[in-house]
Amino acid sequence: MKIDVGYVAELARLELSEDEMKTFQPQLEDIVGYVEKISEVDVEGVPPMMHGREIVNAFREDEVRPSLETEVALANAPARVGDEFLLPKIVEGAES
Amino acid sequence: MELYELGIKAAREGLAKGEFSSEDIVKSVIGRYHERNGEIGAYVSFDEEQALGLARERPRDVPIAIKDLINVVGQPCTCGSKILEGYISPYDATVIANLKKNGFFPCGRVNMDEFAMGSSTENSALAVTRNPYDLSRVPGGSSGGSAAAVGGKMCIAALGSDTGGSIRQPASFCNCVGIKPSYGRVSRYGVTAFASSLDQVGPMAKSVEDAAILLGAIAGRDEMDGTTPDVPVPDYAARLEGADMKGVRIGVPREYYDVKGMDAEVRRITEGALKKCEEAGATLVEVSLPHTEYAMAVYYIIAPAEASANLARFDGVRYGHRSPLSKDVFSLYCKSRAEGFGAEVKRRIIIGTFVLSSGYQDAYYTRALKVRTLIKRDFDEVFGKCDALLTPCAPTPAFRLGELQDPLTMYLNDLFTIPSSLAGVCASSVPAGFTESGHLPVGVQFICAGYDEERLLRVSKAFEDIAGA
Numbered sequence: 001m002k003i004d005v006g007y008v009a010e011l012a013r014l015e016l017s018e019d020e021m022k023t024f025q026p027q028l029e030d031i032v033g034y035v036e037k038i039s040e041v042d043v044e045g046v047p048p049m050m051h052g053r054e055i056v057n058a059f060r061e062d063e064v065r066p067s068l069e070t071e072v073a074l075a076n077a078p079a080r081v082g083d084e085f086l087l088p089k090i091v092e093g094a095e096s
Numbered sequence: 097m098e099l100y101e102l103g104i105k106a107a108r109e110g111l112a113k114g115e116f117s118s119e120d121i122v123k124s125v126i127g128r129y130h131e132r133n134g135e136i137g138a139y140v141s142f143d144e145e146q147a148l149g150l151a152r153e154r155p156r157d158v159p160i161a162i163k164d165l166i167n168v169v170g171q172p173c174t175c176g177s178k179i180l181e182g183y184i185s186p187y188d189a190t191v192i193a194n195l196k197k198n199g200f201f202p203c204g205r206v207n208m209d210e211f212a213m214g215s216s217t218e219n220s221a222l223a224v225t226r227n228p229y230d231l232s233r234v235p236g237g238s239s240g241g242s243a244a245a246v247g248g249k250m251c252i253a254a255l256g257s258d259t260g261g262s263i264r265q266p267a268s269f270c271n272c273v274g275i276k277p278s279y280g281r282v283s284r285y286g287v288t289a290f291a292s293s294l295d296q297v298g299p300m301a302k303s304v305e306d307a308a309i310l311l312g313a314i315a316g317r318d319e320m321d322g323t324t325p326d327v328p329v330p331d332y333a334a335r336l337e338g339a340d341m342k343g344v345r346i347g348v349p350r351e352y353y354d355v356k357g358m359d360a361e362v363r364r365i366t367e368g369a370l371k372k373c374e375e376a377g378a379t380l381v382e383v384s385l386p387h388t389e390y391a392m393a394v395y396y397i398i399a400p401a402e403a404s405a406n407l408a409r410f411d412g413v414r415y416g417h418r419s420p421l422s423k424d425v426f427s428l429y430c431k432s433r434a435e436g437f438g439a440e441v442k443r444r445i446i447i448g449t450f451v452l453s454s455g456y457q458d459a460y461y462t463r464a465l466k467v468r469t470l471i472k473r474d475f476d477e478v479f480g481k482c483d484a485l486l487t488p489c490a491p492t493p494a495f496r497l498g499e500l501q502d503p504l505t506m507y508l509n510d511l512f513t514i515p516s517s518l519a520g521v522c523a524s525s526v527p528a529g530f531t532e533s534g535h536l537p538v539g540v541q542f543i544c545a546g547y548d549e550e551r552l553l554r555v556s557k558a559f560e561d562i563a564g565a
Contacts, residue, residue, distance in 0.1 A: 003446075003450055005446065008446050008453065009442075009446055009449075011449050012404060012433075012445045012446060012449040013408075013426075013430050013433055014433050014437070014446070015427075015430040015434035016434065016442070017434075020439070020442070023439075024446065027443060027502075027503050027504075028443065028446060028447060028450075030502075030504050031396060031443075031503065031507075032450065032451075034392075034393060034396070034504055035393040035394075035396050035451075035460065035464075037389075037393040038393045038397070038460075038464055038467050039459070039463070040390075041390055041463075041466075041467050041470065043463060043466035043467060046466040046469050046470060047466070048462055048465030048466050048468075048469065049465050049466075049469040049472055050293075050465060051293055051323070052279030052293045052294060052323065052520040053279050053280045053323060053325070053520055053546070055323060055325075058322030058323070060319055068186055068187065072186045072187075073186065075184065075186060076182075076183050076184065076186070076414070076415035077414060077415065078413075078415070078417070078418035085413055085414055087413060087425055087428070088422065089424070089425075090424075090425050
């Protein structure tokens with residue numbers, strides 16, 4: 001299986017160096033080549049196992065409860081302005 | 097005898113009699129840390145003041161070393177990654193809150209493979225951890241720091257986490273007891289997620305009884321983790337009373353013994369363990385788990401797929417590393433992640449993203465989920481015929497640092513531990529002997545049905561009692 005590593009890395013929001021691309025390409029193809037072993041198994045009519053246990057709708061009451069204080073939640077922010085996380089501008093053409 | 101050598105049970109007895117205090121234990125552990133950590137590298141951070149403060153507040157409680165992916169308020173939580181350098185946990189994980197409720201407190205943070213991805217702790221971006229039984233060798237992984245701290249007598253006991261073998265394989269390498277609880281038995285709230293349909297936190301300890309006490313302290317329903325059911329937690333330690341091999345049906349799954357890559361010493365020790373069980377009154381039952389050979393492939397689709405989604409949260413926005421080079425949000429994501437993550441994490445994110453990507457999802461991810469059903473059915477079937485399975489834990493004893501360079505070869509370490517993780521059942525690693533050539537510890541794995549930890553611990557205890565014989 002040929003993997004377009006550059007394309008998949010972009011989907012994953014990962015910038016890879018030239019060296020990483022070169023190292024990863026054969027390694028990833030080895031791994032994907034190995035996992036293709038599952039194509040041998042007859043899975044006709046077998047349901048997928050979606051969870052580690054069979055659980056359906058683990059709901060709780062939707063009620064307001066105490067949660068992290070704003071200051072605590074912002075304490076690890078790489079950059080902030082007031083009570084918000086600060087980011088570069090997101091919308092093209094908008095004023096930053 | 098130094099206090100750091102004690103296990104949980106002995107520490108509790110001494111504390112109850114007033115022979116020493118929690119502070120005395122912590123001071124002893126800190127002394128040992130200064131003496132040994134330079135060589136072994138089990139701990140990545142140790143807030144001595146916080147540990148001593150907690151010990152003074154709780155003079156009858158027992159300190160526990162914590163794997164560096166479990167949040168403890170006010171402490172770092174690096175997950176072995178550069179991307180979380182400088183991060184300070186804003187709250188306690190449920191397992192930490194449970195420890196504090198049940199006579200324990202956190203004391204020091206131990207090393208791990210980055211985001212729990214690895215089998216040697218060599219993927220940690222923070223420190224090198226060495227096997228206390230042979231410093232040229234790895235402690236196993238990903239809970240290698242926990243195992244090295246327990247095996248090197250640098251703590252009373254530790255918490256680890258296990259996704260595909262990350263408690264059991266390092267326990268085998270470092271001569272400790274490790275328990276991978278059934279899926280959902282222990283809350284993951286506040287534990288950094290790797291593969292959410294597989295992750296479990298569990299004890300790593302100096303004896304089965306200690307592991308039972310510690311598991312009882314952390315297990316149970318938590319409304320902050322929807323996968324934890326309201327199933328009562330028995331007093332595991334009390335139920336060990338009279339644990340015995342007599343009449344126990346030990347399943348011997350032929351697929352685990354036919355493996356060609358198994359080290360000869362591991363085979364000798366595991367077959368010796370079977371013999372000891374039989375001599376102690378167990379019945380050996382040959383069983384088959386026919387889909388075992390597909391488990392590795394299934395795991396290396398499902399775990400990276402889930403990891404690729406879980407690790408999307410590390411984007412440089414709310415916490416963790418933010419690249420100073422980014423000019424817009426897209427490059428902020430891409431560069432922060434490129435600079436923060438190590439090679440193995442990047443590989444798994446790419447594999448996971450690939451198997452979930454348009455055009456490939458059905459052939460890889462969805463198909464893997466179906467094969468997982470077949471693997472689970474194999475286990476359902478055998479637990480009708482036997483009480484516990486006995487298998488090798490890892491295919492080899494501890495290998496040398498730097499010895500396994502190829503990712504796929506490293507993955508094979510989890511050959512025997514992955515199937516039970518996929519099935520969601522519980523399993524242990526119990527010390528079974530030492531290699532003749534290098535005097536390296538080797539553990540065996542017991543596997544029991546889901547939520548049958550009581551039986552798992554009893555069988556493990558019965559084995560522990562005869563293992564030295």
